[in-house]
Amino acid sequence: MSERLRTSLGPLTLANPFVNASGTYGYGVEYASFVDVARLGGVSVKGISLLPRPGNSPPRTCETSAGMLNSIGLANIGIDVFLAETLPQLRELGVTVIVNTFATSIEDFVELAARFDNETGIAALELNISCPNVHAGGMHFGVSGAAAAEVTGAVRAVTDLPLMVKLSPEAGDIGEVARGVESAGADMISMINTIRGMVIDVDRRRPMLGQKMGGMSGPAIKPLGVRMVYEVFQQVSIPIIGMGGIASLRDALEYLMAGATAVQVGTANYSEPGISLRLADELEAWCSERDLTVTDLVGCAQGD
Amino acid sequence: MSERLRTSLGPLTLANPFVNASGTYGYGVEYASFVDVARLGGVSVKGISLLPRPGNSPPRTCETSAGMLNSIGLANIGIDVFLAETLPQLRELGVTVIVNTFATSIEDFVELAARFDNETGIAALELNISCPNVHAGGMHFGVSGAAAAEVTGAVRAVTDLPLMVKLSPEAGDIGEVARGVESAGADMISMINTIRGMVIDVDRRRPMLGQKMGGMSGPAIKPLGVRMVYEVFQQVSIPIIGMGGIASLRDALEYLMAGATAVQVGTANYSEPGISLRLADELEAWCSERDLTVTDLVGCAQGD
Amino acid sequence: MKYLHTRITEVTYPARDHALLRFAAAAEDIPAVPGEFVMIRGDWGCHPVLPRAFSLVESGAHGAVLVKAIGPGTQLLESMKVDDELVVFGALGKGYRIDDSGLRPVLVAGGVGVAPLLFLARELAARGQRPLFLYGAGTEHDLPLADEIAEVAELIITTEDGSVGEQGLITAPLQRALQDGADSIVYTCGPNGMLKAVAGVSQSHNTPCQVALEAPMACGMGTCKGCAVPIPDGSFKYVCYDGPVFDAEVIYGAADE
């Protein structure tokens, strides 16, 4: 891949703009036998918490029109196993590692960040703030600018890693949340996380998922993600990593043109685990036909 | 249609639970030559304002994965022409008329409601509160419980018509908005309105719609609507009319089982203008096979 | 206006990426005049959600439409087979108002704009006229139904690459035709840029011109207010029920010279 695809997100530079999204690519290592994972722009690993988590009661996934719901419940191996076993493998493979992490209290977020800060081989930290804040009545950190800024600021104080905060589309005013995390020291924003939905099994007359609700992802939510990236681009000056429903070059271009400096690919990995590399190659061809770089595209649909 | 399908929404009783959604069925009269519009549960007419409105600059619609965006801009004939010309035709046809109405100030909402209150042949008033409140900095009435309650209460004071308030999925906390309109005197809630999205034309490098953003509707948003109806059902005791992506009997059943007492069908009318009557017949058959009434279904997926 | 659940009775491929779909109309026919259109959808599940607009190429006991595959909806239609289910809603809109005062008909088609104009040419032939038919395309593969046109009209073809007919744009033979002095009327359908150019040439020869427009549509019958086109006075016309056929001045304004 050429210089054309290189994209710079403040303290983080990626060889190409395609990162695989957290929760949809495991820890990346599982794919190494048949995908050249080092060539990916990056891999955002499955969200990591202080303790391992077994996840929610099944069923945990179901399909919706042009999308899916998941209620995995952030099942993960926990930070100890991740640092001891997985991170060394990722370093070995040469993967650009974005560590996605989550907690239900600010103290836990801080503890996680402080521990990751001591490690080598982490390109950036991505805070998933779409979790209920157990110390603040269960409202999730991602719905208000103040709560999001508080957790961002606390983490910023303990790490020099490039810091990415992942926004939820369920915020009443996503621009306000974006401004909040920027002012608290985030280096970049990733967006959007899933939006909660429900499917009812009309034969059983009960919600399809064990947890009743699940996060919606896939092509169905793409217009929402593109709109929000377009809006947030006008309100912050830190770079944005756009995601939600990307499954083709055209989808990725929409996000870049709306204002994203890089993108993440989630659900589409399930049908094609190598899709990000294919899209990177397609983007390379598209750009060189037009003699453009990725940087030229960022936000180019904003003009009128 | 039999008694099984009859559904009661407080002061409003419908012969069957299928109402055609505002903005997707014109004023209803246009379909009378080939759909038996009197047999519909009801027709929610295109949103009516004090003055006629020409609408937004085109293009005004585009497709998304399993959905569409529209930025019609609430083009409508205005209340004078509606009352003078359209309402008499609807009365003549025997349509159960739900008058959808919108304004950008509380005074205008009140004036509209007061004028509709004097008319015969209106089964219910539906307030579309997803419009920017020009007197409150452009934030739309539907995003906060307080703003929604204020406009509901003001309208309630001037009309005895059954009052339905239509909620926006863009509220940060839709339950709070629902509780607000209930406490302010709404007789029922309809939900969900569209959620704003964007599609970018990557060849022109500009948003596809003339207004850039548009409201997303169709099957893509169904899981969002079902989830929100399920949530709101637990928080209010007034009846809910569910909508968003209904295109089959199964979709309608999902909404009823989640907690809706009736449903509205929007986007699906474009591919089949008689779909609501077909679904009513299918529901009749489904219920009689199981010896159930519509009322038995309402909220039946809420258990445990 | 009818809403038909029907089936495809015949499919032919008059040019690369084009299919001509014929479907059974109801017991009574779909009555239509040239320029009227139908909204069509297959049994596609949830995507795309909207039906698609197509000009009728013929009406009566069978309807026929010409489909050019350019996006998801037209690709699905182009790949349909005999006996596949089709939902057809129409005929819709206002077609060409056929002149009966003796003007010479000049039909100007670009691309799939040929569909309503072949219908019109046949209608004129049935009335004993042999219209002049100017047919422009990018290249030789984009000229579906040219043979059918030649049966009922005097056909002049232009292609941008010169692979068939004259090289250049369709406005060149139009200029010549309108210069020859005969009192004419122009009926046209094609891409927006071409329509505007054809209207301009017609206007400069004081020749009446009717244009058939396209716009993204949802309902096709005037209720969604989606298919707006701005007109010179700042208001909107709706393609699906004010049109799709308009007098050119309505859309582009009166001559300003």
Add this chain to the structure above:
Amino acid sequence: MKYLHTRITEVTYPARDHALLRFAAAAEDIPAVPGEFVMIRGDWGCHPVLPRAFSLVESGAHGAVLVKAIGPGTQLLESMKVDDELVVFGALGKGYRIDDSGLRPVLVAGGVGVAPLLFLARELAARGQRPLFLYGAGTEHDLPLADEIAEVAELIITTEDGSVGEQGLITAPLQRALQDGADSIVYTCGPNGMLKAVAGVSQSHNTPCQVALEAPMACGMGTCKGCAVPIPDGSFKYVCYDGPVFDAEVIYGAADE
């Protein structure tokens, strides 16, 4: 594990609503043992978004899967034709661990559960064994591949409506078979209720039993954590990589009598 862009090379319809799809494997074969599966998707656009899991009926130079049309994904697959594109990802999971200590193999299939068990029966036949194959269905139309089974196994069929074979559930002949004293091992695949019943009967005869489970899957390879099944100790197993084949005790617990 391979990710193949391939094409359908043969389609047959072994029973109503069932299709047997055969596809070209890569230059090297897809190696697989019975019980392993593949994730499959056609060129479907945006819906459904996820691939679907299917047990391999055979592996090698060609792969084959049996598809029963029950929802959107399987309907699309069931209607595919020779030469259609197929994306195949596999082989995945852990298959049956074939006993080589001389136990008599008893295979118990319900519905499409026949797919991995036909593969297994052929594998056993290749090793010179002729297994007992108990095959249960609702009615005569739901017994795909029964003839193929009869070639390599001793086949007993039950249908709930008695239209073919014995009337009743498959557990009846299973009871009889395990009562006859021979030391057996049970391999089963089918609906959840049936698996549990088969495991129960096996356990009551102290017969080892391997069950192949189903669960909704997204990734098929252990990364999404979607396909969890709860096990008696309160933790989860993942069907796609701990299974799909499990020793029955792992899922249902050890005998409590």
